[in-house]
Structures are given as structure tokens and as C-alpha cells.
Amino acid sequence: MQIRTSLSTIGLALLLASLSLPLAIAAEAVPKGRAALFDDDEPAATPAEAGSREALFGEDLPARPSAAEPPRSRDSLFGGDDLQSSAVAAAGTPAIASPPVVKGFVQNRMAYTWPKPSHWSEMMNHFDLSAQGSLSSNVKWKLGARVDYDAVYSLTDFYPQSVENDQRFNFLLRENYLDIGADNWDFRFGRQQIVWGEMVGLFFGDVVSAKDVRHFVLPEFEILRIPQWAARAEYFKDDFHAEFLWIPLASYDNIGKPGAEFFAYTPPPPPGFQTFFLNERFPSSSLSNTNYGLRLSILRDGWDVAAFAYSSMSAAPTFYRQVINNPQPTVVYEARHKRIDQFGSTLAKDFGSVVLKAEAVYTRGRGFELSNFGNLNDNDGVVEQNVLAWVVGVDYNEIADTRINVQLFQQHIFDRNPDIIPESNENGYSLLVNHKFGDKVEAQALWIASLNRSDWMLRPRVSWNFEKNWRAALGVDIFHGPPLGYFGRYDDKDRVYTELRYSF
Template sequence: MRDDAAFSSAMKWPTQKLRSLLLPCLALWSSIAACGSLAGGPRTPVFSPDVVFATHVAQATALDDLFEDVDDDGADTGFPQRMFQQTASWRGFSQLEFAYTYAEPAHASKLRLRSELSNLGQLSPNIKWKLSARIDYDAIHDISDFYPRPVRRDHRFELFLRENYLDISVKDFDIRVGRQHIIWGEMVGLFFADVVSARDMREFVLPDFDILRIPQWAIRTEYSKHDFHADLVWIPFASLDEIGRPGAQFYPFALPEPVPVRFLGGDRSGRNLANSNYGIRLSQLIRGWDISAFYYHSLDASPTFHRVSQPDEPLLFQARHGQIDQAGGTLTKDLGGAVLKAEFVYTHGRRFNVTRMTAPDGLVRQDTIDYALGLDFPLPRDVRLNLQFFQRVFLGYDRDIFADKYENGASVFLQASFWRDFDAQVLLIQSLNRSERMLRPRLGWNFARNWHLAVGADIFDGPPTGLFGRFANNDRVYTEVRFSF
């Protein structure tokens, strides 16, 4: 444990920056703690329209007193709170996944059972909560020794805490405390303005985004008034990307030539209170244009591989996380026949690997601009078409990094439903700088109530240091069976 002086120093800076957020939260928590136990009632599904309220009560409870009826001018209306019936509901899914990698050397690469359970409820009209967890077991690492032992140990069995939070609403303010998803942007297939989310990248970006995203332990305060929305976030101990172990199928490190490389264990020592993440996002609806702007300071969720060996020694790398600053915005507009979406992010402080051995740590700092433009078209017969263009611009470009100054790409996503219970989709993401792509066809069948069967393929092509080309030997076919409740 850290000593008191170091802990005091670590606490000083973030609390000064976020005092306006923490003090209301702590005061509100104290008030709730003083309310005592809440009377139980019959358990009914959360948000059920069948929940019945008494029209009048003789005396408000202590919890009701916390949220007294107040009119728009701030005056007490004099009416007691209506009796509220506590509610709770369960939901979740269980999914069996199998994948076979047919690129040489061919092998079965996944046989995973994934189960998630969530409980949602309300203690009062102003207080809601969610508890959820997930268990993953991949049997392929018990019946096959294709992958190195550290990889098998990392992927075999895991218990995840998913979203676990308490929601408190007071007039125009909503406060959420706990482990939660904070999503500031969402494009098709890749991440741009979604800067707060950490991700489980052990299968690259192939899983559904709701599975791929890792919730953050955060205090989040939201303010909404008319068409304006403000979002203030503090994350004391950041969740970081999970990238797996060297030798895993989608380990993200790549070199232009196959040379011997060793790795130290990842360094996450920067994940502490002194390096806590914080940010603000403001959005406004103006004549049908949904516009937002944000700033986010964080310990970079995505690791950078530092060379820790000397130039005359065998290559040795370590994954580390540095601090970065990001600013950007999003835009959405319904054009009638299509929906326009755009996201923009400027990143300061991120470092990238270079080919020259004289660079300290094998890295250079490169500020970047990332943006994406998308059009979403609803077509006849339950068909959806999405087109996107995206670009990364390296500012102060260093020619020795593994990328061009302007990295351009485009994507096409086509989705259709047919024969009532069938759906098909295909996603193509293509580099416009070189012959590099990812192709993902998929066919689904709702063969029974709450049951879904899917088959598909993930196909990669490109150079060994490219975003997709580094996985060119990982082409695979897969099937999934999912039961939801």
C-alpha cells in the first residue's frame, strides 16, 4: 500500500479539478444512507406499465422527502410523493460460439460458452440500479494445445463484472455511480469518437460492440434541459484494453519482417488515482442537427509497444499505457431519405513505433486527426445500406512509422431481413492506400422464440504491418447459437 504522503499528493490534483462533481455526489449519497431501509413490495418487471401507484398518501417516507415535488419556479407544491412500488427484473443471454481458422496452419480456434446475467430495478422513481456479470469458458484450450500455455491460461475461463451502477435523478440532473458504459460515438465496424470505452481486443473488432466494450468504474453527471445535454465524467481507476498474450490469434503487435521478438509482461502501473481519466461532452439539437463536442484526458486504453532492448540486442518489447488528450465532436442529421453521421477526434500525446533503431524506445510522438463520414440508407424490403469514408492524418509526420501521412479508408455495410425469420449482412472495410481489407459476411436465423443461429466468416488481407493485414493468416469461419431471456 502507498504511504499517506504519496496518497495525499495523488488525491490533490483530480479532486481540485472535479470538486464541483464530487461534493454534490457525496452529499447525495449521505442523504440516501440516512433514509434507512425501504419497504419491500411485490416484485414486478422493471418499467412495467402495470405498476400501480396510490393517488394519495398521508405522509411521505424519508426517501420520498429526499425528492419532494417542486414546481418549475422551485417552490414546494405541497403534494406528498405518491407511493412507489419497488421493482426488479432479470435478463440475459447464453451463447455458444465455434470458430475454425482455415488459413495455414488450419485449426479449431474457439469453442466458447458465454453467459451473461443482469438484474435491473428501481428503489424509487428517482433511484435505479443495475447489476450484471458474465462468465466465459473456452473449451478449445482444454482440448487443444495449438496456442502457447500463457494464451490458453488467459482465454480459458473468465468472470467479468459488467455494468454495476446506481442511478440517481434530481430534476434536470442524473448521476450514475459505478461500472458503466460511456459511449460518445458509434460508427459501423470501427471506433472513432468512442474515446471513453476500453475494449476487449483479443478477437480484434469482431465481436458485437456490446460484448467488446469494457465498462469503466466512473462517476458520471448528466444535465439535460430542453435540447441541451451536458455530460461530465470522472474515472478514478481506468479500465484498459485487453490485448491477450503474445502468440494469441489476434495479438496486435506486428513487424514488417518475421524476426525473433520477445515480450515482457504489460506495464499497467500508470493505472492509479493520480492518472485518473476525466472529460466533458456537450450536445445541442439545432434545427434537426444533433451536434456535440467533447474533451477527454485519459490514460490511453490502447497500449504502445516500447522497445526495452538495446539496438545491438535481440528485440524485446513491453506494452505500456501513456497519457493522452483528445478533443472532438459528432454530428447527426436526418436528411429524409438518409441519415448523415460524422465523427471527428484530435489526439495529442500518442506514440507510434518506428523502423529506425536509433529512436528512444523505438517510438515517436505523433498527434493525429481521425474523422469519419457516414450515410445510412433505409431501403425497401427491410434492407439497410451504410456507406462510410474515414481518414487518419498524422501531424508532424515521421516517415519511419508504419503508416502513410494520410491513411484513407471506406466501408460498405448491407443488411437485409427476409422470409420473416432470416437476416443477412455483409461488411467490407477497405483501405484506399493499399490492397488491404476486412470482409465479414454473416447469415442469421431466428429458429425459435428467443433463439438465434448465425454462421459467418472473417476474412483479412494486406501487408503484415497493416490494420487488417497483420491478421491475414487468421481467416476463419464461425457459427453461434444464442438464447436470450
């Protein structure tokens, strides 16, 4: 594949086209132990979760895990973020209300897509601002919001008007919650990130988070994840942790509009048929449509093991269909969300230079679109299937300034309907290689591929921390595979991109 010579001037053109808003973010603090496992402030990889998307797409890579005392409360688990001085707490002096700590970032991402046809596909500017503080030693708060502006929809006319209206400008509430501590219990009320699992590149145990997938799975987790309005209670006792969750008003995946760069959720219709999309149908606000779950974890002899059960209106939609023959043959789709039940487990263990991590999730009642249009009288073109997805990953950190991550994963469909696209066993693997050249330059490449067919994604990237709080990056996203493959459906969406980010 060739990139037009005009791309040699990407940096300058991109900045001018996007209202000159270059940006960067400082690397997050490196997690040092189990404390990072449940960091729901800005979720980062835990020691055994060294394969986070932040590490994957530009954030600093986590250091090798180190031993840690088991958490006894949210203060011990999130001490740095909860803004309470450990020295004051150790002295037994009651904490008083603290002034708010304000932080945020500004980021600019410019992407040029080729080859069919070549076009600017992203001129995104993110403005993220948050403040957090405490009202007393037991009551803490956080407020946050983000504004997104994509200038590609103002400066080009490549996309339909509905896509421009949906993606040009967005205001998003981020984490906005109140924390209350009481002995071994901690309670969090409000809009919050809830991370129950995190692997490299793809989602498995992270079942609670909604996601903004209008740019596929390419953004960092902090950009991609959508917080939930939730009430959460956590109990800490020695090396045991219990988490009770209720989401009265759920957030759902943002899939965008037909005609957007990464909108490809349905199989192509038969020859002679056109397609039409109704507005997405969201569940009504009722007690029967709320989400709830329980997660239990224990840290024993270096093994961090957790199990969870979660019942929810699915964050990802399923496309139901109708076939209309008048005035011309048309397949009408409507995205809907139905209830699913999920049961899963995660584990992590540090073996010195090697970190083992695994996740497994059983989903009952997941909807799959039928790919076979032979029966056009089918009621809705959807069947329910029970699915087991699992992944095993190994992180190797023995080589100086180098990290190698390998993962093997599978999706197994029980009693598979022959008219759906996925096979009974969909197998795949991933490889991530990252190397730091001193303190400022970092290069990495991620490869994710199917073992069932030629379907893969390659993401090489170089980042440069040229000043304090500033980072620049250059990367390429390449997709290949059949039209119905997970990556192949975006075979004509290969792109080169730049990022500038500033944090404060």
C-alpha cells in the same frame, strides 16, 4: 480459398466440443429517437447511429429515425430501462421500490481458421446475467456479470500455455451502478458503459470505452466493450444535454498474450533478432492517472450535434522497445499506457430515407511504434504524434427490408515521423448491405478497405431467428493485405464460424 470438407459437419462438432452450450439473444429494441443516443444501459445505435456493431454483426437493424421530443431527464431518456411506469409518473404518484428484473443471454460461438495451418480457433461460451430495479422513484440500480469459457484451450493444444491461461476462463463484472435523480440532474456511480460515438465496423468517437480486443474487432459491441468505474453527472434542459465524467480507476484494453490468434501489435524485428515481451505495465492508482471529460450536445431542427473533451491514460497500449545484444540479439517489448488528450465532435441528421452521420476526433500525444530498426540505439522505439481521425457515413433505407450503409474515413498525422508505419493520410471506406427475408432470416455483408493499399476485410453472414428468443448464425471472416496492414497482419486468419444464442 478452400474450406476443408470436414467443415460440413461444423454445427454438430462445434456443439459437442464446447460442452453443448448453444445460445441466442433476442434482438434489442429498435431505437425510435434521440432517446437511444445516450443509452448507456446496453448501448444500441441511435437513429442516426444506424450503423452500430450490433446491427453489423447480427443484431436487429435500427429503423429509420423518427422525430422525438428532446429529453428532459434520465427518466425520459431511458424510460424503458429505468423500470418506472410512465403511467404512474404521469399521474404524479410516487414510485415505490420495484422487484428486480432479471435478464441475460447464453451464447456459443465456434470458429475454424484456415489455411496456415487449419485449426479450431474459438469454442467460446458466454453466460451473461444482470438484474436491475429501483429503491425509490429517484434511486435505481443495476448489477451484472458475465462468465466466458473457451473450450478450444481445453480440447486442443494449438496455443501457448500463457494464451490458454489468459483466454480459457474469464469472469467479468459488467454494469454495476447506482442511479440518483434530482430535478434536471442525474448521477450514476459505479461500473458503467459510456458511449460517445459509434460508427459501422471501426472506432472513432467512442473514446471512453475500453475494449476486449483478443478477438480483434469481430465480437458484438456488448461483448467487446469493457465498462469503466466512473462517476457521471448529467444535466438536461429542453434540447440541451451536458455530461460530466470522472474515472478514478480506469479499465484498459485487453490485448491478450503473445501467440494468441490476434496478437500482432509490433513490427517484425530485423533478421537474426528474436523478440521477447515483458508483462504489460499499467498506470498506478493515483489522482494524476485518473480520466476525466466533458460532453455537450444539442438537438436543433433535426440536427443532433455534440462536442467533447477527454483526458485519459490511453486505453490502448503502445509497445516500447529495448534492444539487447547479449547473449543473442533480442528486441524486448513492454506495453505501456500514457496520457493523451482528445477533442471531438459528432453529428447526425435524418433526411427521410437517408441518415447522415459524422464523427471527428483530434488526439494529442498518441504513441506510434517505429518500424525502422536502422537506429537500434533509439531509447524506446516510440514517437508521439498528433492525429485527426474523421468519418462520414450515409445510411440508405428506401428499399424495402434493405439497408445500405456507406462510410468514408481518414486518419491524418500531423508532422509525421518518416519511420512509423502509417502514412500521413490513411484513407479508407466501408460498405454494408443488409436484407431481411421475412421475420426470421437476415443476410448481410460488410466490406472495409484501405484506399492506400490492398488491405481489406470481408464479413458475410446469415442469421436465422428460428424460435422466440433463439438465433442461429453462420458467417465467414476474410482478411487480406500486407503484413503491416490493419487487416493484412491477419492474412492467414480467415475463418468460418457459427453462433447459437438464447436470451431470457
